[in-house]
Amino acid sequence: MILGISPANSLNTCGTNYCTNRPENDHKIYPQLIQRPLLGAQRNDTFERSTNISQLNPSLPVSFKGFACSSDNFAPKNLYDVPCASCGCQTILLRRLNAFTRDARDKKGEELADILQSKSRIYKKTEGEVVAQIIEHLKTHPDDNLLNSVRTLNRTYLENLEQSQIEILERVKKTAVKGLNATQGRAIAELVKNTKTDIKDKAKEPFKRKDFLEKLEQHRKSLHSQYAGKFEEICEIASTLPSSTDSAPAFFAKYSRRSSGEIAYRLLSHSLATTEHVIPKNPAYGGEDKTDNYIVMCGDCNWKRSSMPYTKWLQVQPGMRNNFKRYIAEITERIKIGELGEEYATYPFEVIKTVEGQSKGQITAYSEPHIDQIRITKGAGPLPRRTANFKRRLEDAEKTRDMARGRLLSLRERKQALQDDPEYKLIIEYHQIKHLLETKSDEKSKAEDELHGVEKSLLVNAARIKKKKQYEAELKTPGLKPAARKQTEQRLESVKKKLTEAGVESLKEREKALEGEIAELSRQILDLETKQEQPLMIMKIPETLMEYEKTLGKKEQTPDIVEQLKILRARRFEIQNKISDIKIDEKIAAAEQKYATAELCYQNLSAMSLY
Numbered sequence: 001m002i003l004g005i006s007p008a009n010s011l012n013t014c015g016t017n018y019c020t021n022r023p024e025n026d027h028k029i030y031p032q033l034i035q036r037p038l039l040g041a042q043r044n045d046t047f048e049r050s051t052n053i054s055q056l057n058p059s060l061p062v063s064f065k066g067f068a069c070s071s072d073n074f075a076p077k078n079l080y081d082v083p084c085a086s087c088g089c090q091t092i093l094l095r096r097l098n099a100f101t102r103d104a105r106d107k108k109g110e111e112l113a114d115i116l117q118s119k120s121r122i123y124k125k126t127e128g129e130v131v132a133q134i135i136e137h138l139k140t141h142p143d144d145n146l147l148n149s150v151r152t153l154n155r156t157y158l159e160n161l162e163q164s165q166i167e168i169l170e171r172v173k174k175t176a177v178k179g180l181n182a183t184q185g186r187a188i189a190e191l192v193k194n195t196k197t198d199i200k201d202k203a204k205e206p207f208k209r210k211d212f213l214e215k216l217e218q219h220r221k222s223l224h225s226q227y228a229g230k231f232e233e234i235c236e237i238a239s240t241l242p243s244s245t246d247s248a249p250a251f252f253a254k255y256s257r258r259s260s261g262e263i264a265y266r267l268l269s270h271s272l273a274t275t276e277h278v279i280p281k282n283p284a285y286g287g288e289d290k291t292d293n294y295i296v297m298c299g300d301c302n303w304k305r306s307s308m309p310y311t312k313w314l315q316v317q318p319g320m321r322n323n324f325k326r327y328i329a330e331i332t333e334r335i336k337i338g339e340l341g342e343e344y345a346t347y348p349f350e351v352i353k354t355v356e357g358q359s360k361g362q363i364t365a366y367s368e369p370h371i372d373q374i375r376i377t378k379g380a381g382p383l384p385r386r387t388a389n390f391k392r393r394l395e396d397a398e399k400t401r402d403m404a405r406g407r408l409l410s411l412r413e414r415k416q417a418l419q420d421d422p423e424y425k426l427i428i429e430y431h432q433i434k435h436l437l438e439t440k441s442d443e444k445s446k447a448e449d450e451l452h453g454v455e456k457s458l459l460v461n462a463a464r465i466k467k468k469k470q471y472e473a474e475l476k477t478p479g480l481k482p483a484a485r486k487q488t489e490q491r492l493e494s495v496k497k498k499l500t501e502a503g504v505e506s507l508k509e510r511e512k513a514l515e516g517e518i519a520e521l522s523r524q525i526l527d528l529e530t531k532q533e534q535p536l537m538i539m540k541i542p543e544t545l546m547e548y549e550k551t552l553g554k555k556e557q558t559p560d561i562v563e564q565l566k567i568l569r570a571r572r573f574e575i576q577n578k579i580s581d582i583k584i585d586e587k588i589a590a591a592e593q594k595y596a597t598a599e600l601c602y603q604n605l606s607a608m609s610l611y
Contacts, residue, residue, distance in 0.1 A: 067290065067291055069291050077294075082296050083326055086313075087301050089124065091273035094273075101261055106145075112134075113134075116135055133153055150255050158249070158252075165207060175230070175234050180230060184219060213239065275295075278354045285307065291344065328351075348365075394605045405598075411591050433531055434532070444525065458507055458508070474488045538575065546572065
């Protein structure tokens with residue numbers, strides 16, 4: 001199972017937490033707040049405070065007027081397309097994330113590319129770059145799934161990634177040797193040397209920036225105060241090391257050893273909608289589980305902020321000033337159109353006060369404090385006013401519908417074109433013969449098993465059959481005395497009775513029938529294998545061409561060879577596509593379902609826009 005995670009001061013939609021132990025002064029160690037890899041955690045896990053309590057005044061008076069509510073039941077978090085109050089990105093619901101993971105992990109080629117493209121507005125920057133590279137790769141490798149694509153791209157970028165890591169480590173070493181005392185300089189130089197060795201060792205796990213930063217931080221304890229400034233400079237250089245959160249090559253390196261499901265989940269997990277406690281839920285800070293202490297944040301911002309005060313957080317995410325206004329405007333609109341209940345009527349007004357207090361007035365927004373009155377006057381339908389966000393949702397629904405319709409029409413045209421294709425007919429014939437061969441082979445296997453049982457039963461009764469023949473021979477002996485004849489006849493009758501009860505005669509008949517059935521099935525299988533020879537040649541074309549491409553690839557790449565390779569690849573992809581189209585009816589059925597769903601969604605939104 002793949003776990004979603006969120007900080008302890010804000011529980012995730014699935015009820016698990018983003019959790020890790022961060023050093024007391026990690027805002028100094030990680031000036032860019034580079035996110036650590038996601039780790040599973042239990043619900044009762046907590047964050048260690050990343051800042052001093054004095055940095056966030058727990059005695060700051062905050063007036064809680066919202067109602068008690070668990071973070072899992074916070075309704076705005078469960079709305080579709082709510083923007084993150086911090087970075088402004090579009091968030092995704094957990095059920096949609098899980099559905100995306102299920103869809104993407106088992107698909108290949110064009111289908112996988114379509115699924116990845118459908119979430120293009122939700123990806124974070126690095127994940128967007130990763131997806132763009134995967135989609136481009138799938139155009140020339142239609143048989144690759146998500147994991148194979150990532151592995152191939154990793155091989156492409158790994159050398160450049162390692163070179164970049166080593167260059168940054170060398171800067172760390174030079175700065176340490178020149179700026180620190182001799183002992184500390186040698187210690188950090190040794191750490192860099194060992195890390196470089198690990199990077200070059202292909203047998204080990206990919207290099208993790210987190211591990212290096214933690215080892216580097218251990219040297220702070222024995223550092224003299226006069227070198228504190230230089231050590232901060234070293235940490236800043238080290239924090240620029242590529243990681244899977246800010247570098248596509250590092251992403252490929254890390255997830256080349258994971259599963260397709262883990263990769264799919266990771267692509268969107270940082271955009272997962274989570275509930276953020278404005279005032280951390282910690283006895284030292286006094287945060288409570290109430291609606292006016294909740295805002296919706298993506299998992300990425302939620303983890304990074306941890307319990308950092310908003311005055312510090314704005315240095316990391318200055319865009320929150322405008323994004324919080326956008327968040328409040330969106331929630332206000334959702335309340336007006338009836339997507340949130342009456343109990344949230346004053347939520348925007350109340351949470352603004354909480355955020356203003358915690359940011360010392362640096363983050364604020366405007367909201368109508370009497371939305372409940374507006375809702376009463378609007379009656380059964382939503383208000384006529386629509387925000388730009390609603391228009392965007394309608395445009396997105398129309399775009400999704402058009403893409404689904406285009407995909408469906410494309411598949412239908414493809415099916416029509418394939419009906420008269422002689423190669424496709426041979427591929428169909430191959431699969432039909434293959435199915436018949438499997439059926440006949442199964443029948444033959446069952447018949448052989450049954451014959452084995454019959455022979456075993458006959459073997460058990462062989463001694464009785466021998467006695468039967470012996471008694472019959474004795475009765476034919478001339479001059480047999482009457483008493484001996486009578487005794488032999490009784491014995492013969494007894495043996496015949498036992499043989500009849502065992503069904504020996506029927507077993508012999510069945511044995512003969514099974515032998516004939518097996519012989520006939522063997523003949524049919526031989527005929528089918530003969531018929532399969534020509535279609536089998538078509539099925540082997542991609543493999544043959546692949547081997548030929550490898551041979552040509554080793555030669556000097558003259559214009560003629562390059563042109564040959566281009567023709568070979570085009571031919572290979574053509575046959576591979578025809579082979580994959582054996583299930584085109586299933587693809588069309590799935591496309592029809594997607595189109596029907598997209599059309600219904602668009603019609604529902606269009607109906608709402610008429611109010």
